[in-house]
Amino acid sequence: MCGIAGIVRADADAPVAEEALRRMAGALRHRGPDGWGLAREGGAGLVSTRLAIFDVPGGWQPMRGERGTLLVYNGEVYNHPELRRELGGAFATTSDTEVVLRLLEREGVRALDRLNGQFALAWWEPAARRLTLVRDRFGVRPLHWAALPDGGIAFASEAKALFASGEVAAAPDLAGIDEVFTTWGARAPRSAFAGVAQLPPGGLLVWEDGEPVAQRTWWEPDCARGGSAAPAPGDLAELLADAVRLRLRADVPVGTYLSGGLDSSLISALAQRATDHELRTFSVAFHDARYDERPWQERVARALGTRHHAVEVGPREIADGFRAVVAHAETPLIRTAPVPLHLLARATRAHGITVVATGEGADELFWGYDLFKETALRELHVRDPARAEALLDGLYPYLDVPAERRGPAWRRFFFEAGAPGDPLFSHGPRIAATAVVRAFYRPEAAQSLAGADPLARLRADLPPGFARWSALERAAWLELTTLLAPNLLAAQGDRVAMAHGVEGRFPFLDHRVFAHAAALPPERKLGPGLREKAELRDLAARLLPAEVAARPKQPYRAPEVAPFFGPHAPAWVEERLEARALDAVGIFDPARVAGLLRRCRTGKASGFREGMALVGILSTQVWHERFCGAGAAGWPAERSQPRVRLDVAAGITS
Amino acid sequence: MGETEVGTGLRAKLRAYVEEAFLYLHPDVELRDEDQFLELGVIDSLGFVELVEEVQSRYGIAVDALEITEENFGSIDALVAFVERRRPS
Structure with a gap:
């Protein structure tokens, strides 16, 4: 590397x-x-x-x-x-x-x-x-x-x-x-x-x-099964074991990142089998129980007998690490999630490990994200609204607001976020939710973007035959193209790991595993009753404790607003968001940002929309200062x- | 049929919430009580989710899917009327 x-x-x-x-x-x-x-x-x-x-x-x-x-x-x-x-x-x-x-x-x-x-x-x-x-x-x-x-x-x-x-x-x-x-x-x-x-x-x-x-x-990536009834090439157990075995080839000691979820637990189990050495596992733990998965991580580490290390992250660590992460990522961010992984890479390196295998890619290949379930439900809604609405209430169990209070407006947001015939149908809710950041542009910036519609460019780049793919196959291609490569493998992957000279390896992204996943019958990825990743769960049931193999997916998240406000918040946060600093960069409108800051300071900005806006604006300001500002550091x-x-x-x- | 005294307080509180939670994104808009949020673009679809959630939890109202309409949630006037009609007495 x-x-x-x-x-x-x-x-x-x-x-x-x-x-x-x-x-x-x-x-x-x-x-x-x-x-x-x-x-x-x-x-x-x-x-x-x-x-x-x-x-x-x-x-x-x-x-x-x-x-x-x-x-x-x-x-x-x-x-x-x-x-x-x-x-x-x-x-x-x-x-x-x-x-x-x-x-x-x-x-x-x-x-x-x-x-x-x-x-x-x-x-x-x-x-x-x-x-x-x-x-x-x-x-x-x-x-x-x-x-x-x-x-x-x-x-x-x-x-x-x-x-x-x-x-x-x-x-x-x-x-x-x-x-x-x-x-x-x-x-x-x-x-x-x-x-x-x-x-x-x-x-x-x-x-x-x-x-x-x-x-x-x-x-x-060809994500379409193309109506083929042929069996998927290869056997997942053999392919994934071989993908792990190949990725543990190194002349230096290796480890795995263990989130406690299905994918990284599976990779850790296969890595443990493939190596003669004691496997080292590394996890992010959070002070805040809403984000923390420590009990699951420890359970897997104990079951596999790995030498386990956890890095505990709180709001302060996120604020302190934020600027360095932006400098490594070289892009504005919309989430703080890369920061804990930056700290994890530092700890991994400090323990003498420079190569880690992770579960990255499994959710794109085997349709594990909630986005795939949303897409299936939004399609179902056209035929059976009552059932789709009841099932949607079961999604997002980890959100701060419980399902019974999210209620009908939330359902309408999903079910009205685009028509099934739209090639970008699956991503309608994400695009609509993320648009909140764009609402903070100053008028000149918004004006200069007229005619540069990012969705038009994406539509123009869709692969031939895309229109004939199923909504979930399209969703998989869009996840690989818009999320995995530009964000998860970059800002949240390569950049924060290589910041400390740690190399991430991704067995699920072995092209043979991809070909197998793409050719599976759809129900092996997202089955009846929204059971996700049956293909992986069946394998996990042979290698991991039963409760881990059956565990529902918990997305990896980190606190967004709390780290940057309150008595321990670093002074640079408010400085970078002052009207003068915003004017100097020229992208965001000071009056709008001031309104957001009032909400943040009083603890009212708790929703993911405002969290995304804050991280988007703050990271842009930090990014500009680091690279484009008059005082940008020399090289x-x-x-x-x-x-x-x-x-x-x-x-x-x- | 004039608004009750309680209703005036309610109006002020709902307006304060809408201003604080949404209008900061639209510093040029002078919102009147009858102005339509969606028409003016001051509340987007996810904002609408937050607005309905807030009304539900603040006033203890269980909102039904069929009630999430612009008639009930589309303006300050609509919100006041809806909450007055539906909140537990």
Whole structure:
């Protein structure tokens, strides 16, 4: 696991300054604290910061292949031993990097289909002056790029390294921010920054001698069963066990994140079986019992016999960690949920663990989220309103307001949030609820967004055949595309874990597990009576205590308003939300925000709508200050000696 | 048929709630008692959920699904009339 970055110029003779590369490496040091390397030649410069997991002594980057091409690579290809055997011949290292490079040199990007893993890479072919950027299927690993004025291109795992290069200026892209406040994340290629693109999940970009010549996806999720009655490929028990086994391959100790729910408990159980060592499990615990799942976490840890660690999080920890999380996430947020995971990664690292497997992805693949149940009920409502309404009352048992008090208006909100024929039907309630943040825009900001409807862009990007998919299949695609990649795997995944040099691994996002899930009969995912994830529960019943296997889903949430108000609230919260600070950023309206603040200070803003608005506004202010403000921090250059230096420009190769 | 004295207090309280909970998002709107919330756009669909919840819990009224209409919840006037009619005496 690593950070990667680089610059290629249209003019082969134009140098890439070592100092710029050192600043880019410095900005990505948290991703790869074990050392760094650089390569410079003919109008190109590449850097890598490394978190050593395979072949700790070898495997340094940039790596030069037998045909003279260069690779910087962030991530893991789990089936690299099998690929190495298939390729044959001698290898200088035992790292997966060398296997990927040799595959690329022999087969080009066709080889990507053979890779089982999570990765982002940049491959430089000097003879053709061709740069190929690639991102893994689900977008586990990030990759950003920016076109340079001279026709060149700069790329980096995180946008901050682009800014550190001195070649790309940080400025907000209101349309990207508007996507955060519509579907919870800016969707690639868009980012929250103007002029900074994200490579889409499963995407590749080829730049050749001065211009991008190809931008396409090499893999896309097909969530449709297509009416097929054929059995789903493979057996889940075998596939998932193998996905876990492959992901526990590391030359360093590994652990799992354990929420206490079905998915992470299942991964922990399989991990325990797959490893010879005592498995380490790590959990977030909350002071506030409404969010806390400690009893379940401890029950699973005891049953599996793991060495368990919990990080207890209260309002103060959330307030204290918030700014750092925004800086790592590089985007406005709508929830505080990434903050506890940031603290969890810190604790995991402090216990000497750098690789953790988690249950991420299961709810998208096996329709576990309440959103899938909502969608089913909203469809049912057309045929059988009474039954749909009765069943809806059983949803959201964890909300502060009990079902009997949420009552009929709540039902109407769901049942009137869009027509079943609308391709975005499943996401109507979320989009309607999230729109509260947009109501705080100052009129000029709202005006400048006219004509940039984020939902129109999403509709235009729906895959062919989408209209023929079932409402739940569409919901799954939309969850993968709008929530998983832009939010859960990024702000709440890669960024907060890599902030501490911890690598998350996601067995459910093994493409073979995905193919199995997509081909299951729908009732194996969401069955009669809204029983979710039958396919997973049947497996869990064999591996976990019965009450864990049968436990209803509890979404992961963290307090939103309480951390930022009251006697222990940090002073910067009110400072960032003052009229002067809001005017300086120019996105939110001070009078409206003042009204929200009155509600927050008096403890009246307790609903999730106002919580989302507060987190959205505050994170935008913090984000702008960190990256776009006049006082944005500088980017100190990496001063240590590189572990690799391939420097044709300076005549050095070592 | 004039509003009762109790009703005046009720009107002031309901107005104060609507202003505090919703109108801050619309600093330019001068809301009159007969103005329609949805028409003016001062309360969105989820806001409507909160409004109905508040009326239920504040005045101990069990609202039926069929009663959630603009006639009953659509303006300050409508709210006052609905609560007066329905709250336990």
